[in-house]
Amino acid sequence: MIVYQQILNYTLNSGWLTPFVTGLKAGKAKARKCNCCSKVSFPPLRVCLCGSAEGAWQDLSGTGTIIWRTTGPDGDFALVQCDGADTQTIMRLIEFGANVTHGKIIASDTKQPALCLTPNVRTEML
């Protein structure tokens, strides 16, 4: 038996996704609006569902509604319809009550940029 440890430290360039990734670090929702059909994708799609690759960045309000939700030892996750977007997105739920269905994007509490949603109520209280 060989016992082996591999520690890897990655530096990943985010390329054309940079506005999206930078936005996540600040808790902002940067979406992509198609120049052809005007559909808004979030997370952004380089090529729109209509097939066009022409688009522009658009700020969303950062609020969204839970469509489907799952709970387990690794946390709570949801498929979320962000307000102003025509696609849905996976998000990690932060301090979300079982009956709360609407929330606002917040910056991740880890070093990684991540899609995280917290209840509007909490944001308003802050």
Add this chain to the structure above:
Amino acid sequence: MSSNEVIVTGAAITPFNRRKDGTGFRDWAAMAFDNAVAMANIEIKEIDALFVASESDFFSMQLNPAAVLASELGLTGVAATRCEGGGASGQVAVQAAARLLQATEARHVAVVGVDPSASSLSGDAIRALYGYSFDTWTDGMTGINSTALYALSYQAFTAQFHTSEESLATVTMQNRKNACENPNSHLPRQDTIQEINASPFIASPYRRLHCSPLSDGAAALILSRHKNTPRSRANAPQIIGMGAATDHMHLGARSDPGLFKAKTQAMQSACTEAGIKPTDVRLAEVYDAYAGAQLQALTALGLTNSPASDLMNGNFRPGGDCPINLSGGLMGQGAPVGATGVAQVVTCAQILEGCYHSNLQLSNPPKYALADTHGGVCTTAAVTILSQGNAA
């Protein structure tokens, strides 16, 4: 005789489990390969190409495993290609091999699927790596795991098709009951519905017993052009249809996140090539990474329009209209990722040929069988249709 015919001349599987015997992935690959070659009744020097299915270098700490295995298996000198498509890796390799034969570029091709998904790393480490099966920059960075993504997709599915907790338990019991008759299986269990429904949630509605295990193991095939097939294997099963397709990587970009549309598209392509309809299929090994995923797969493949009722009516049991996962599937037989899709084709071929495990062998094998895999949450789909050999 069509020049496109691909004969399954050799087919073998190692036990799928968590190895504690000191053996490694090279041993399992060699065991499966040697047994497949023996069944094919050919010389190793007649093999013109090797396709290796392996999902991740992180499992084996081995880049370029196809070249390594070419040497290990006595195939040095042949073209060796590694195939990877997440959970679909095995069938991606099978289809690449079969297409090479159809292009008349080889006489015999070996396909080896292998992964040490259980013994090489901790379960938590493997699950973390599986998280990279999804778009790392979006879904992956939320920290979501495979089970949670499948759980979200299944909820969208069950809202349309009205499956239930009982449906999930029934799939679980059925597959693992089949696994009890398969000596190569990882989880030959006979849990009750109460035990299943009391197992802890991994990602609701999925509980621990609704999930497939992480396994070690290998599977191998020798595929041959008809004109090169030994007389003794001339009546072996054939691959007659293949299809592959992709869906949006983001679950949320799909028009219906509960439907496995890539699978439907792949199945349509495979049926067109085979000249049959989905309803002609009377035996299938389908990709049951989770209990609900089996129901989603059966629906997407066109094997049912009413998954809940067809399941409860026993259509998918060993004696039903279309037995599903007689091997036990991923949930029962196990899931060494690269080996999975290859093993499905092995299982279908052995049942069609009448040489499967005695308590699972159908006394009257059907004309056609289907092997179905996917990677991601059916982001990459690959399905293969087999038929009985010429004499059947």
